[in-house]
Amino acid sequence: MxxxxxxxxxxxxxxxxxxxxxxxxxxxxxxxxxxxxxxxxxxxxxxxxxxxxxxxxxxxxxSGNGEKEDFFNHMDNEELIGHIRSKHHTYTRNVLKELDQYVAAIVKAHYRHDKPLLLSINDLYGKLRVELHEHLVKEEVDLFPLILDNRIEEAKKEIAVTEAEHDAAGNLLAELRRVTDDYTLPEWACNTFAAVYHNLQALESDLFRHIFLENSILFERI
Structure with missing residues (x-):
């Protein structure tokens, strides 16, 4: 191949x-x-x-370690949606709670160190936070029930909206990577600043898995 x-x-x-x-x-x-x-x-x-x-x-x-994709391919829609909600939605909400505190703390503590950087992080994170909170609710209340009820035509319309939101979140994450120089810590960064960068990268990694399971597996079935 x-x-x-x-x-x-x-x-x-x-x-x-x-x-x-x-x-x-x-x-x-x-x-x-x-x-x-x-x-x-x-x-x-x-x-x-x-x-x-x-x-x-x-x-x-x-060496054969780790989960393989057929693990997800063999899930039915209800199982896959359950996995997305329990693993990825729960993780996203938990990490956003931590970032809410950490981002506010570093903006206050380091504002004079690099005003443009801190304001950019605060602005982009704020937009990402709103985007993700609304997105998770819309999936749970609108999209997933349509799929589970086999209301295909309605689900297709909601999927188009969902995929656009995935793109929007991805663009915000890409911009965060750009303004932080791929999350390169400034010399003056404290432990809280390091925690912000760590959690933003962890959120990005988990969100990419989340989007992949939806766009490339769940939505392709519809």
Missing amino acids: NLLENKINTLVKEDIRMANFFQDRKLDFCCNGHRFLGEVLDEKGMDKESFLKDLGSYMDGL
Whole structure:
């Protein structure tokens, strides 16, 4: 199989463990996972032979450990939705509670160190927070019941809205990475500042998995 001729989300569906590899190399496997791997590597100017060698070494090093994608593929819609809600929705709400405190604390403590950086983080996080809180509720109250009740045409309309919101959240996360220089800590950063960067990256990682399970598995069934 020529991996370069496969869509990125197809490869991740075959083995969910590839998600970490793609994410480490900043290759989108969720919102834009429908693009072909070779095409994306060309666009980013990445050496294909080296990339495939590193991917092979990464997969060999896993030695069969970890959950594989058929674990999710064999879930029915109710099970998959239950997993998304219990794991990803719960995690998102918990990490946002921590970030609410930490972001407010670093803006107050370090405002004079780097005013533009702190205001950008505060602004972007505030927008992301609102986006995610509303998004989770809309999924739980509107979208998921439509899918479980097999109201397909109504579900399709809601899915279009949901995928647009996924893109919006992804854009905010990308902008946070840009303004923080890929979460490079300033020399003057305190432990709370480090916790903000850690939690934002953890939120990004979990959200990419969350979006992948919806866009590339659950929604494709509809």
